[in-house]
Structures are given as C-alpha cells and as structure tokens.
Amino acid sequence: MTRTAPSPKLFMIAAAALLIAACESDSGDSDLYQSEAPSTTQDTSNQQNVGAGTRNNNVRELPYEPGSGEELEAVAGSRVYFGFDRYDLTARAQQTLRDQAAFMRKYPRVSVLVEGHADERGTREYNLALGARRANAAKRFLVSLGIDPNRIRTISYGKERPEAIGSNERSWAQNRRGVTVVQ
Amino acid sequence: MIIGKNMTGRGLLGMVCAVLMAVAWLVVTPSASAQLRVDVTEANVEPLPIALPAFEGKSQISDRQQDMAVIGQDIAGVIAANLERSGLFRSLPSNAFIERDPSPDRRPRFADWRPINAQGLVVGGVEFMTDGRIDVVFRLWDVFAQQQMIGVRYQTTPDNWRQIAHRISDAIYERLTGESGYFDTRIVYVAETGPQTDRTKRLAIMDQDGANHQYLTRGDFLALTPRFSPTAQEITYMSFFNDTPRVYIYNLDSGKQELLGDFDGMTFAPRFSPDGNKVVMSLERNGNSDIFIMDLRTRDIRQLTDHPDIDTAPSFSPEGDRIVFESDRGGSQQIYVMNQDGSGVKRISFGKGRYKTPVWSPRGDLIAFTHSSGGRYSIGVMRPDGSRERFLTESFLDEGPTWSPNGRVLMFFRQRPFDDRGEGGSYSVWSIDLTGRNERRIPTPGDASDPAWSPLIR
Numbered sequence: 001m002t003r004t005a006p007s008p009k010l011f012m013i014a015a016a017a018l019l020i021a022a023c024e025s026d027s028g029d030s031d032l033y034q035s036e037a038p039s040t041t042q043d044t045s046n047q048q049n050v051g052a053g054t055r056n057n058n059v060r061e062l063p064y065e066p067g068s069g070e071e072l073e074a075v076a077g078s079r080v081y082f083g084f085d086r087y088d089l090t091a092r093a094q095q096t097l098r099d100q101a102a103f104m105r106k107y108p109r110v111s112v113l114v115e116g117h118a119d120e121r122g123t124r125e126y127n128l129a130l131g132a133r134r135a136n137a138a139k140r141f142l143v144s145l146g147i148d149p150n151r152i153r154t155i156s157y158g159k160e161r162p163e164a165i166g167s168n169e170r171s172w173a174q175n176r177r178g179v180t181v182v183q
Numbered sequence: 184m185i186i187g188k189n190m191t192g193r194g195l196l197g198m199v200c201a202v203l204m205a206v207a208w209l210v211v212t213p214s215a216s217a218q219l220r221v222d223v224t225e226a227n228v229e230p231l232p233i234a235l236p237a238f239e240g241k242s243q244i245s246d247r248q249q250d251m252a253v254i255g256q257d258i259a260g261v262i263a264a265n266l267e268r269s270g271l272f273r274s275l276p277s278n279a280f281i282e283r284d285p286s287p288d289r290r291p292r293f294a295d296w297r298p299i300n301a302q303g304l305v306v307g308g309v310e311f312m313t314d315g316r317i318d319v320v321f322r323l324w325d326v327f328a329q330q331q332m333i334g335v336r337y338q339t340t341p342d343n344w345r346q347i348a349h350r351i352s353d354a355i356y357e358r359l360t361g362e363s364g365y366f367d368t369r370i371v372y373v374a375e376t377g378p379q380t381d382r383t384k385r386l387a388i389m390d391q392d393g394a395n396h397q398y399l400t401r402g403d404f405l406a407l408t409p410r411f412s413p414t415a416q417e418i419t420y421m422s423f424f425n426d427t428p429r430v431y432i433y434n435l436d437s438g439k440q441e442l443l444g445d446f447d448g449m450t451f452a453p454r455f456s457p458d459g460n461k462v463v464m465s466l467e468r469n470g471n472s473d474i475f476i477m478d479l480r481t482r483d484i485r486q487l488t489d490h491p492d493i494d495t496a497p498s499f500s501p502e503g504d505r506i507v508f509e510s511d512r513g514g515s516q517q518i519y520v521m522n523q524d525g526s527g528v529k530r531i532s533f534g535k536g537r538y539k540t541p542v543w544s545p546r547g548d549l550i551a552f553t554h555s556s557g558g559r560y561s562i563g564v565m566r567p568d569g570s571r572e573r574f575l576t577e578s579f580l581d582e583g584p585t586w587s588p589n590g591r592v593l594m595f596f597r598q599r600p601f602d603d604r605g606e607g608g609s610y611s612v613w614s615i616d617l618t619g620r621n622e623r624r625i626p627t628p629g630d631a632s633d634p635a636w637s638p639l640i641r
Binding site: 085087120121122123124125126128129130132133135136137139140154155156160161162163164165166167168171 | 379380381382384405407408421423426427428448449451452465467469470471472493495496509511515516539540553555558579580582583598600601602603604605608632633
C-alpha cells in the first residue's frame with residue numbers, strides 16, 4: 001500500500017455505507033421496502049481480522065456506481081405503491097420518497113424520471129391521467145423535501161407497462177406504482 | 184336513468200319500445216304490391232333470407248374468362264359475409280339454388296327462388312373489358328313481388344373488386360333498410376405483440392371485414408387510441424415517440440406525422456371535430472388533466488375545462504355544438520356534456536358504477552360508453568340527456584366503443600383476464616349491434632385494441 005490517505009472516492013463509499021446503515025436502523029418500516037430492493041452490497045468487514053498497528057479495514061465496497069439507479073434501489077427503493085384509483089401517498093410511500101430525497105440531496109447532479117403506472121382495470125385514457133397524478137404526487141413530495149423540481153421529470157404509462165402479469169389483486173397492487181428512475 | 188325507472192314511469196310498452204329502438208330488422212311484407220322492406224323500429228329476431236349466387240363472369244378478352252369467374256364468386260362471397268355479419272340477413276346456401284347460372288342480363292326465374300324461400304335475390308355479373316378494367320353490375324330482386332329494387336353498374340380496376348363488393352353491400356343494405364350502409368369502411372386499431380411488460384403497440388388499418396390489413400407504424404414506440412378524421416384521410420392518435428407522450432396526426436396519403444403542439448405536459452385522448460378543423464384532447468399539467476381544443480389551421484389552443492379532477496375522453500356531437508366527456512369530479516368517473524366552448528357543463532350519467540369513454544353517435548341520438556361495476560365491464564348506450572340507458576355487452580373488460588358511420592353498430596375491444604401464472608389473457612376487437620344480440624369478433628392477425636371506425640366516404 002503506497003497511498004498515505006484514503007482517496008475521496010473511498011470516503012464517498014464509506015459515507016454511503018454509513019448512510020445505508022443509518023437508514024436501515026432508524027426507519028421503523030424499512031423492512032417493508034427493503035424486501036423490494038436486491039441485497040447486493042458486499043460486506044467485507046468480517047473477512048479478516050484487523051491486527052494492532054494495521055489500517056482499519058472495516059470498509060465494504062458497494063457494487064454500484066455512486067448516484068446510480070442501483071444505489072437508489074438499495075438505499076431507498078425505486079417504487080412506491082398506490083391504492084385502487086388512488087394517488088395519495090401512503091406512510092410507506094412517503095418514507096421511500098424521503099429516502100429518495102436523501103439520495104438526491106447526496107447527489108445534487110442526479111436527475112430522475114418518475115413514472116406513474118396503473119393496473120389493468122380502468123380505461124386507457126383515464127389510466128394515463130391517473131398515472132400522471134401518481135407520478136406528480138411523488139414529484140410534489142420530493143419537491144416538498146427541498147428537491148429542485150427541475151431535477152424531476154414525470155411520465156405516465158397508464159396501464160401500458162405492467163410489472164406483474166395476472167388478473168388478480170396481488171398483480172394489480174404491484175402495478176399501481178410510481179417508479180423513480182435515475183437519468 | 185336506469186331502466187327500472189323507465190319501466191315504472193312508462194309501463195312495459197315504454198320499456199319495450201326503449202329496448203327495441205334503433206336497430207333495423209327486416210320485415211317481409213306479405214303482399215306482392217308492397218316491396219321488401221326493413222322497418223328500423225322493429226326488432227324482429229328473424230334475419231331476412233337472401234340468395235347471393237356467384238356473379239356471372241365474362242370477358243371481352245378470351246384469356247380472362249376464368250379470372251372473372253373467380254372474382255364473380257368472390258364478390259358474391261364478400262357481400263354475403265357483410266350482410267350476414269349485420270345480423271339482419273341470412274345468406275342461403277348455394278347448393279339449395281335451383282336456377283343455375285343466373286345472369287343480370289335476364290329476369291330471374293322467380294318460381295325457382297320462391298321454393299327455397301329466398302326473399303331477396305342479388306344477381307350480378309363481372310366483365311373484363313378491353314381497356315383492362317372490370318365492369319360490375321348487380322340487380323336486387325324482390326322475389327315475391329317479382330320486382331327489381333335496385334340495379335347499379337360500376338367500373339374499376341380488377342384489383343379493386345373488394346371495394347365494389349362493399350359498395351354493393353351498402354347499396355343493398357340501404358335499399359332494404361332505408362339506413363345508410365357501413366361496409367365500405369375501414370378500421371384503424373392498435374396491433375399488440377410481445378410480452379405484456381414490454382408490449383409493442385403499432386397502428387394498423389384494415390377494411391371493416393378484416394381484409395387489406397396493413398401496419399402504419401413500426402412499433403418502436405407505444406401507439407394508442409387512433410381516431411379517424413371526417414375525411415378518413417388522417418388519424419389522430421397518441422404516441423410515446425421519444426418517451427414523450429403526445430398527440431399526433433398521421434396522414435394516410437403521405438404517411439407523414441405531425442406533432443400536435445409541444446406542451447409541458449402529456450397530451451392524450453384526441454378526437455377530431457366533425458368539420459375536421461379542430462382536435463379536442465386532454466392536456467395534463469402538473470398531474471392534472473383538463474380538456475383543450477386546438478384549431479388545426481391557426482394552432483391556437485383553448486382550455487375548455489378547468490377543474491382539479493381528471494377530465495378526459497372528449498367527443499363531439501355530430502353538429503359540433505356540444506362535447507361529451509368523462510370526469511371524476513363527482514368522486515368517480517361519470518359522463519358530462521358541455522357546450523363546445525366549455526360552458527354549460529352537465530352530468531348525464533347517474534347509474535350505479537363508473538361511466539367512461541363516452542362517444543357521440545354520428546346520428547346524434549345516442550352516446551356510447553364503457554361502464555364498470557362490481558368488477559365487470561359493459562359497453563352501453565344512453566341518450567344525450569342520460570335517459571334510456573342500456574347495456575349491450577358484458578365481460579371481464581370491454582372498453583372503448585366506436586360507432587359505425589350509420590350509428591347502428593359499435594366496435595370495442597375486449598380483454599380476457601390473465602390467470603395467476605400470467606397466461607391466458609388476450610385482447611381482441613368485437614362488434615355489437617344496438618339490439619345487443621349480434622356480437623361478433625373482428626378478425627385480426629394478432630391481439631388488437633383501441634379500434635376506431637372510419638366514416639363512410641362517397
């Protein structure tokens with residue numbers, strides 16, 4: 001090891017790791033959305049013993065680029081879900097959006113696209129309008145948390161891009177969603 | 184208004200009249216003096232038996248005789264299929280015919296057609312001419328009155344024989360019903376392929392009977408809700424071109440497309456005005472959808488509704504003076520009518536459930552709509568004041584009615600549900616007449632949705 005000080009990049013990764021730890025510990029219903037996020041972070045902290053006089057190697061390297069969609073998925077979750085014909089944000093959706101806002105504050109140059117989706121019940125044109133409402137409800141909440149509205153674009157897909165296929169309540173619930181996509 | 188209310192207010196007769204209104208059924212007149220006639224106010228369930236022998240094939244050039252015999256058979260087949268699909272006619276099987284090889288140049292032997300109970304008889308011929316075109320002639324006979332009801336001659340290129348068959352179908356339908364026909368028309372719709380999660384949706388166009396099918400867009404972007412202009416030369420629709428959902432106009436002659444105004448928000452749900460000079464549509468801004476109208480010549484856009492709830496699916500009355508649309512301003516989707524300048528908004532649907540996608544009949548007498556209640560969907564009609572509501576279909580999901588140009592038949596699309604493994608679902612286009620009895624699937628090469636019926640061009 002020739003470097004005498006950790007690189008700024010390493011700091012950033014460490015900070016991200018700390019933030020993840022913070023998010024996971026202080027949000028009461030984190031398990032609700034954590035299950036939707038793939039657990040792809042590699043924890044290397046326990047792989048070797050740290051002896052006296054050596055560098056503290058308690059670092060985990062995250063398998064995604066800083067500020068990427070993968071990171072958003074990991075630290076916040078990209079999806080919020082809505083009730084039938086509803087566009088109000090549930091407590092769980094608000095928490096996801098708070099985490100998304102924290103991510104956007106951390107990466108001020110990141111812009112996002114918020115997609116609004118509807119389930120297959122309901123007519124095509126109304127569902128386009130409903131998807132727009134949902135995307136916009138998420139955007140408004142992010143803006144209320146201090147995010148610049150110019151960093152958030154919205155699009156409605158109505159019922160055109162379902163994620164779960166099946167004419168049943170479980171699939172419909174999965175498809176009534178807002179999806180935040182890092183641009 | 185619900186039907187039950189009609190029943191108590193007007194008695195059974197009024198209810199029956201309400202149900203029987205509108206669709207043409209053939210009533211055969213018993214006396215020889217009165218001609219074969221359809222009474223549009225009767226809902227007789229018995230279709231009229233009609234005989235359509237193959238058109239006689241002739242050629243002024245010796246080697247085209249056989250071609251003309253084939254075209255003559257095909258023309259009769261297309262006419263028979265059209266008339267049968269209307270639900271008003273029953274085409275008699277040709278193996279029952281007694282008079283063989285009837286010719287439009289001779290009077291039929293009526294004594295041969297009466298025993299098989301042919302009440303209408305269509306005898307035609309197709310002749311290849313020295314200039315390379317074909318000459319098509321037909322006569323419609325009232326068998327029992329022994330009178331010709333109509334006779335017409337057409338000349339066209341041989342490859343255009345199908346259109347002639349549709350025009351003859353229209354002429355027969357018009358002569359017997361007193362209504363304008365709808366067979367020489369086209370359907371634009373959305374052809375669907377690929378996985379549901381990443382569906383490819385292309386504009387496609389075909390004749391009303393499914394023939395002459397062709398794709399208009401390549402499928403790189405989602406294409407939704409196409410609708411014809413009054414000249415049938417243009418289609419307004421919504422495209423996700425460059426992931427920006429906007430309303431476009433597609434010109435069928437040139438194949439060129441034109442963006443209809445670039446606004447900050449999504450534009451959707453477009454329809455032409457009856458004069459073709461304007462497009463009414465929804466524009467979404469900051470999540471809220473209102474109805475706007477654009478003048479296609481000046482490009483001026485005017486806002487017609489200004490409401491914090493969803494206003495969409497606008498459709499003009501045939502006179503152009505009013506617009507019907509849907510809004511959830513009352514708590515759920517319901518149908519409203521307003522003047523073309525946005526004034527005088529009035530709710531007209533008050534039944535149980537949700538009312539959506541209203542479309543004004545080209546006759547002006549009815550508004551067709553999509554209805555949902557208790558997880559079931561229907562296509563229905565009501566009068567423009569909201570009275571005499573009737574449901575014509577029912578399924579897991581029926582959506583998006585479009586009127587035949589004579590206002591007697593509706594097309595819509597139907598989704599069959601997906602099972603828990605995500606299989607078994609489908610999308611297809613259907614037609615239903617105003618009796619609600621004659622429901623038929625429209626043939627398409629694959630899954631199909633968002634049909635729109637062209638006007639009748641003469």
